[in-house]
Amino acid sequence: MTSASNRKIRIGVQLQPQHAEYKAIRRAASEAEDLGVDIVFNWDHFYPLYGEPEGLHYECWTMLGAWAESTSRVEIGALVTCNSYRNPELLADMARTVDHISDGRLILGIGSGWFEKDYDEYGYEFGTAGGRLDDLAEALPRIESRFGKLNPAPTRKIPVLIGGGGEKKTLRLVAKHADIWHGFGDPEVVERKVKILDQHCADVGRDPKEIERSVAVDGEPEELGPKLLDLGVSLFTVATGGPDYNLDKLRSWIEWRDKQQS
Template sequence: MTDRPTRIGVQLSPQHVTMQQTIDAARRLEEMGVDAVFGWDHFFPLTGDPDGAHFEATTQLAAWAASTERVQLGPLVFCNSYRNPDLLADVARTIDHISNGRFIFGIGSGWFERDYLEYGYDFGTVGSRLNDLAAALPRIRARWERLNPPPVGAMPILIGGKGEQKTLPMVAEHADIWHSFVGPDELPHKLDVLRRACEARGRDIAEIEVSNGASVRDGVGGVGFDRLDALHAVGTRLFTIPLSGDDTPDGYDLERVESFLRWRDGKDA
């Protein structure tokens, strides 16, 4: 894990903003040199006006794929509950072709109850949603093998979550990237659990990139990277900053990203 390059992602939440602003932000972040641009898979804003402007994930990601050239992109994360797994596999494969092989297939079990209730999905329980995800992942991978054409290359699978009984075994079985918000004190234990799960499946944990959610509070004014330094020291290599469409009156505050890029470049200098 630790010989991987340090990478910076940015999650552009599609809320309180126009579609063109999201596209322009994705293009600008690519120009700035970020490594990945992520969306999310919700139907309503998570902060601010709960009925404010908002856009759907798959079609937005397709627009980003057509509007950029180099940056990786994907959802952080698709909700498994909202789509038939075979259909979702086909959607991801299609966006992967639009992007010429830059798509990261991020997926999780879902959690935001309003999305389920208003769109008519069964909310179930945490356990039932995780069980559904475990059943869906083999179907998704099998569908990629049958599609004509298949994905451009080996599409990375990102799985979000930290549960030791269900999520981390799924990461060990299927994921190329493991994303969480686990802090630096807890992360070594979680990595030990993941390592054992990988060994039980004949995998090397080094095959999995460790990803973590950063905070815009980190790095303000070019300082305050203690938490990220500690996460980096125990193996995290992908750090993703959340930006919202209501960060400023004009939309996303992209200037916040600059200090993270300088921090990244110093890590791998």
């Protein structure tokens, strides 16, 4: 069975790189791959978002480079990269490099940024939400342009995932630039967002079916999955944090995916 968009159902896991030693994170990535997950994500922060605010934490993109070597089948990426932390041309080069290390398994997840502590502690200007979205709008064409100049070129058209639900700016950027949209919320919220995204696609002359719809899920797959499938969602991502990385919820979503596609 496929979703309403006729895309194959995929399951992702976000291994939040907080409150754990790296060995535990690496083991969790390998276990998730063995379970049959389609994508393993981390996130791009410098401090934990939950629990002890000064707890153990690791940087995003150096970790993705390591995952490119320690995994062999799954796609990998950040959910999501903060646009503010790296020059767009540098980010494109980093993504191209991890793309090659992984033999073409990188997804470039990106968003405008929101966690003020990261900015303050690492010396970035926080500014305003609107300003950060404007910066993202400027960065995306620069990233695309740099991909075309790199030698060697990326192994494939690196899929761009844009995370966020802002209805005026973020979803318009998704319509213009993204291969995957990642959102949050219950089916009622997702329904509203995808209708707005479809309208933005119409406005910019884009077929909305070109954009894979991804949602963070925490509920039971038998109840939540069909509702989201009806909205065209085909990528379902479960999050888990350290120190133990409980993958029970991930197992249930993988089992559900396999039942739909059997």
